[in-house]
Amino acid sequence: MTLQAKPVRLSTADPQFEAKFKALQHWSADTDAAIEQRVADILGDVQQRGDAAVLEYTARFDGLHAQSVAALELSQADFKAAFESIPEAQRKALQDAERRVRSYHEAQKKACGESWSYRDENGSLLGQKVTPLDRVGIYVPGGKASYPSSLIMNAVPAHVAGVAEIIMVVPTPVRGSVATGGSGNTEGSAGATKGERNELVLAAAYVAGVTRAFTIGGAQAVAALAYGTATIPAVDKITGPGNAYVAAAKRRVFGTVGIDMIAGPSEILVLADGSTPPDWVAMDLFSQAEHDELAQSILLCPDAAYLDAVQAAIDRLLPEMPRAAIIAKSLNDRGALILTRNMEEACAISNRIAPEHLEVSSSEPHRWEPLLKHAGAIFLGAFTSESLGDYCAGPNHVLPTSGTARFSSPLGVYDFQKRSSLIEVSQAGAQVLGPIAAELAFGEGLQAHARAAEMRLK
Amino acid sequence: MTLQAKPVRLSTADPQFEAKFKALQHWSADTDAAIEQRVADILGDVQQRGDAAVLEYTARFDGLHAQSVAALELSQADFKAAFESIPEAQRKALQDAERRVRSYHEAQKKACGESWSYRDENGSLLGQKVTPLDRVGIYVPGGKASYPSSLIMNAVPAHVAGVAEIIMVVPTPVRGSVATGGSGNTEGSAGATKGERNELVLAAAYVAGVTRAFTIGGAQAVAALAYGTATIPAVDKITGPGNAYVAAAKRRVFGTVGIDMIAGPSEILVLADGSTPPDWVAMDLFSQAEHDELAQSILLCPDAAYLDAVQAAIDRLLPEMPRAAIIAKSLNDRGALILTRNMEEACAISNRIAPEHLEVSSSEPHRWEPLLKHAGAIFLGAFTSESLGDYCAGPNHVLPTSGTARFSSPLGVYDFQKRSSLIEVSQAGAQVLGPIAAELAFGEGLQAHARAAEMRLK
Known part of the structure; x- marks a missing residue:
């Protein structure tokens, strides 16, 4: 037919x-209650037992057996070798894409990601300092939905923001494993034979710049990034797409770390x-x-x-x-x-x-x-x-789905920065602000707030 | 002693x-499993039964019985009357605070909240359009943690961003109700006698500008704002502090609507x-x-x-x-x-x-x-x-707690805006970008992506 x-x-x-x-x-x-429970268990276990739990889940779900989490780490040499192994046309396309995406995000940073301040009529300074996150984690799915372009779109704005360390996790499940059978919590790759790596993803890691990378996935990878283990450093934010287990895990660790939108x-x-x-x-x-x-x-x-x-x-x-x-x-x-x-x-x-x-x-x-x-x-x-x-x-391809564009934005440099308010009240300013603050603080029954303001009055 | x-x-x-x-x-x-389950039930019930469920929970938890949700709505006249009922010094302090907070957030919008774009060497336009959210909900706790200053800090950046409608919810539990007994899901006010209102909060609503307001609280108020009911309009984002029930409810509706950080x-x-x-x-x-x-x-x-x-x-x-x-x-x-x-x-x-x-x-x-x-x-x-x-x-007092300043920012104008990427590829640009996109798309096995790019080649 x-x-x-x-x-x-x-x-x-x-x-x-x-x-x-x-x-x-x-x-x-709607989330699946069974997935929710399994994810909660995995998160708790990794939080408690660290590397040992990560190794067990990776063996169980991905069929990938290793003596240590260190053995699951990819090196910069792995990225370089992957880059050198792909055809010239792909190498050039990755580099051209990275350059254009970087150029756009640099313009974005200039337009909306710089510190600012001013002084008011009393000489008080008011503003915001914009600083990068220290360390972020990027989840890269394994299998059929593994897109090197996504790695570029996640890593480049982080670099432009000034993030010092980017930790990538990417599962490499073995054929016949729970993951490739579709019931595991990492994404299966039908063609995987033995922890098979996607060379284009590794080449993209070379081009986009990734600090460290581990071949782990699923809720266990999200847990490792959120809580840290002896081998895997805890990050401040986790971005990147994943399956239902990954999404549920990200939702649960939100607050311990930042996350991007659940897609x-x-x-x-x-x-x-x-x-x-x-x-x-x-x-x-x-x-x-x-x-x-x-x-x-x-x-x-x-x-x-x-x-x-x-x-x-x-x-x-x-x-x-x-x-x-x-x-x-x-x-x-x-x-x-x-x-x-x-x-x-x-x-x-x-x-x-x-x-x-x-x-x-x-x-x-x-x-x-x-x-x-x-x-x-x-x-x-x-x-x-x-x-x-x-x-x-140039613009980012990580975009709000399912109507969430009503209230959220494309992934951008701003997702890898945070702001700190800056306030320096002058002595003259304290005389003007003190009575206002004291009046409102007394109104709210917060007398120490009021006294702190009043103490600065001459 | x-x-x-x-x-x-x-x-x-x-x-x-x-x-x-x-x-x-x-x-x-750590969240309490019992609270989680009660909140999930309340959210589901309000999503299904709308106003009727809101009325039932408000009666059960707050001891506030009403014939309709419309009867729980506060009017602009209520705000004005509250404003006129408070002492002159408080009126002036509220107005001074609002003016300074607005002035700071206007500077913030200018510094990091405006649309931008540029044309690249091929004449393609790239940028971002910044637009306000249409409608937001502000949760104001009842009882002892009910702070008029918080209302100003939430409403003013929304106004400066250009949000057209601000819907406030504030519980007014009755003395002796489940809420005031401490076991309900809204915050109790020890002094409340009969759905008692906090005049300073209502006066702040007058000064800060609130479009509509309902005397409801707890998970049922969060549900009403997230899903909408016959009487209460669905919003795009919910901000403002609340107790454990409110926090759990906000976490659950995240994705249907935006939320601010859980404090x-x-x-x-x-x-x-x-x-x-x-x-x-x-x-x-x-x-x-x-x-x-x-x-x-x-x-x-x-x-x-x-x-x-x-x-x-x-x-x-x-x-x-x-x-x-x-x-x-x-x-x-x-x-x-x-x-x-x-x-x-x-x-x-x-x-x-x-x-x-x-x-x-x-x-x-x-x-x-x-x-x-x-x-x-x-x-x-x-x-x-x-x-x-x-x-x-002037700066916002809604700030990231519990170490989340590692990855998140003060509430600001940017929380009430969202960005849309703008891309206009020129005919010349399509000739440059097409081969790059096609190469990467073929590499990812997405042939329609590649063909769409190639069709634009001369």
């Missing part, structure tokens, strides 16, 4: 649109005015759908004939795609082609979805951009395919 | 210092070179200790005689303090006076603690400030008592 990809066709003029739109948006991030399935929303070749838009929808059967690709357009043309392009191009089965399932289950009354309405619907990736595939992208309030990244104009942004345009 | 406050005396020269220092730092944020007990660390009057330092230690028996106050100084002088000041001033019992317990259980070899060592220890509040009580504060890497807020010089910063210097 031929594979078919038929995203649902909706129209905002349909009286049932709201209900259908809600059903389309539904995606449950849901990836999504793209394309706003089209009909001016972009339909093949390009079809392929952009595919590029999201090929990630994962749960990925979501939505096209909004006020022109029904254009939606037909994109569907025709989908039908024509699908058979050419190596990942056609995943693409078809994703588009059939979660995709949609939505006819809107006009582009303004399309923008309003986009704001309701708050998509991770938002392509404005229009000849007038700057006409619509001001109407777009919530999105992880906005790709303007027909030449800006999401994939260019995913790899090398 | 006379109350005594004797913080433990430590010296870095003591061979046992490391062990004693670790014991001092120990504070467990632990408050702490102050004072670095003293001996030049500040000992009474001032003693009172600053008190002002932390009076918050809560779990609060922590630590003084580091290279001068043993000065530590003695501060202890003498503590002994002399303690009997004058209305909250002497809380202060004494906090200082006896968690306080410390630590003799260091020199100020450099004191700074290094401070970095290990990463305190919420850090006073540099020195005649040369700018000599030491560059050595201080991790702190929520740094108060420079003898005139800068923490209490001035708590109320009105």
Whole structure:
């Protein structure tokens, strides 16, 4: 039977649109109680027993047996060898991508990541000092979802921020292990034979710069980074994608360390005015759908004939795609082609979805951009395919998913920095501020606060 | 028996210092499984049954019976009446504080909260658009920990960021209710007689600007804000302090909405070179200790005689303090006076603690400030008592606790904004980026990504 990809066709003029739109948006991030309990146990065990527990879980879940955690450490020589083993074209592409991503994040640091201060009318100094985190951990999944580009996107902003140490963890499960069987807590690699390493990931570690790296994964790796062990240093923040076990572990260690957002399935929303070749838009929808059967690709357009043309392009191009089965399932289950009354309405619907990736595939992208309030990244104009942004345009590809762009931001230099308020009240300033503070402190019943302010009065 | 406050005396020269220092730092944020389960049940119930569940929990825990959630809404007239009912001096202090806090946060927005972009050598546009959150919820505790200053510190940065709607929730439990008995999930107010309101909080809502407010609290209020009910609008982020139930609820709804940091007990660390009057330092230690028996106050100084002088000041001033019992317990259980070899060592220890509040009580504060890497807020010089910063210097008093200043920042305008990456690849840019993206995409096995990039090649 031929594979078919038929995203649902909706129209905002349909009286049932709201209900259908809600059903389309539904995606449950509910956690599994069994996973939660196993993760809690692993975290507690690693916190108590350190290296010994990490070794046991790595043997049990990944089938990787080692005498010590030190034996699981990768060296800078491993990274260099991996870099030298890959084709010249890949080496150059990694370096070009790293350079462009770094250049963008340096501009970001200049725009929003520098210390600032001023003096008020009483000569008091007020401001914020911006400093890097000392040490961060980057989780790199093993197996099929192991993306060297993700390592670049996590490591580069950390470097630009000034983070001194970057600790990478990447599981290398053995074929036949619990992990590769799909029931373990690390991601399986169907092709792994013996703790198989992804050379492109190691080459990316060479290019992006990683201080130390361990071939461990799952909740045990998150625990080791959060609490530290005799061999693995505790970090201040853990970033990077992972499976349900990793996500649950990150959520639990939040507070002991910082974490990035817990990512849901990836999504793209394309706003089209009909001016972009339909093949390009079809392929952009595919590029999201090929990630994962749960990925979501939505096209909004006020022109029904254009939606037909994109569907025709989908039908024509699908058979050419190596990942056609995943693409078809994703588009059939979660995709949609939505006819809107006009582009303004399309923008309003986009704001309701708050998509991770938002392509404005229009000849007038700057006409619509001001109407777009919530999105992880906005790709303007027909030449800006999401994939260019995913790899090398410069901006980060770690973006808020599942509508969280309503309140969160792309990974950036700011995620690897923190701020300390600076306050230096002058003697004159203390005379002005003291009575205000004392009044409010007495009102709150905090008399020592009030007295501390009053003692500074002449 | 006379109350005594004797913080433990430590010296870095003591061979046992490391062990004693670790014991001092120990504070467990472990969650209580029973609380977790009750909170999970309440969240699920409010998500399913909305207003009806909110009403039931408010009746059960707060003893506050209402026919509808609408009846629990406070009006702008309530805020205005409260403002007009308080003494002139309090009105002026609230307004002065709000003005100074706003002015600081406006400077912060200018320094790090504006959109930016640039064009690269191929004419491609790269940048970030910064936009406010649409709607946020502020949790204000009821009872003894109900601080109008906190409302200002949460609402003002939201306003400066451009948030359109601020929804406040504040429980008003009835005397004798489960909440006031201490076993409920909202904070009890010992003095409450019948859903008693804190006029100073309502006056602060008038001054700081709150769009809507409901007299609900606990996990049910967090659930209502996160999921929305027929009456209470769903928000994009929830900030503000609360008890263990509120903290557990915020942690659970994280991802559906944004949250601020989960706060632990408050702490102050004072670095003293001996030049500040000992009474001032003693009172600053008190002002932390009076918050809560779990609060922590630590003084580091290279001068043993000065530590003695501060202890003498503590002994002399303690009997004058209305909250002497809380202060004494906090200082006896968690306080410390630590003799260091020199100020450099004191700074290094401070970095290990990463305190919420850090006073540099020195005649040369700018000599030491560059050595201080991790702190929520740094108060420079003898005139800068923490209490001035708590109320009105301008910087935010919502600060990272329990060592989380290693990786997180004061509440700020940036917490009420989010960023969207902007990417507009020019036709020329697509020719440069396409081959790089395609090479990496093929390397990751994502052929649709590669094809999407290649289609844009001429």
